[in-house]
């Protein structure tokens with residue numbers, strides 16, 4: 608039997624990884640998928656606790672949300688030596704053979720983050736507009752190689768000054784960011800969304816179903 612599909616979600620601190628999981632899980636559950644969650648934090652299990660409270664038992668059994676306090680550099684835990692996460696995913700899968708997928712949130716990291724293929728079958732890299740509209744053109748493994756790039760917090764664009772000298776706008780230039788995404792990852796999808804305003808989340812669900820769950 609094929610093992611549960613494992614989806615890695617990585618990106619800088621505060622870009623919205625936990626919020627994404629909180630928005631995805633009710634939608635995936637409503638579609639009939641059985642979802643488990645591994646949540647990596649370096650010094651706490653805060654995000655796992657937060658998701659258990661916010662999602663609630665009606666959406667997901669609290670046993671299906673596992674917090675991992677890595678105690679080490681976040682990309683070591685999911686890229687260089689993912690044993691801790693692989694073991695936790697194997698254990699979750701063993702205890703819950705009914706699972707269709709496991710969402711694995713990396714601790715907040717930098718642009719060098721990627722997931723070991725040993726750990727994740729599908730890799731979502733996430734950034735947010737608040738970090739400036741230059742982030743995509745600066746590159747990095749996540750930007751270039753992720754199966755899906757998500758640019759979150761587009762609702763904040765009007766409040767963020769542009770970083771690009773020849774920008775036609777004074778505030779974060781989403782059009783240029785879209786052009787950068789086309790150039791940097793021409794064959795791979797990028798979704799611009801706002802988790803706060805709940806836009807674009809169905810597109811993420813569609814891509815997960817099409818590219819991760821049905822392959």
Ligand SMILES: Nc1nc2c(ncn2[C@@H]2O[C@H](COP(=O)(O)OP(=O)(O)OP(=O)(O)O)[C@@H](O)[C@H]2O)c(=O)[nH]1
Pocket residue numbers: 618619620621622623624625626627654714715716759760761762763800801802803804
């Ligand atoms: N304005 C706005 N705020 C958002 C959006 N998405 C997330 N946030 C807020 O951004 C903050 C960080 O979101 P988290 O989901 O905790 O980010 P994270 O990537 O999980 O953070 P770490 O796990 O600490 O790396 C929270 O206060 C969210 O409510 C968005 O689309 N727009």
Ligand SMILES: [Mg+2]
Pocket residue numbers: 624625626654712
């Ligand atoms: Mg988080």
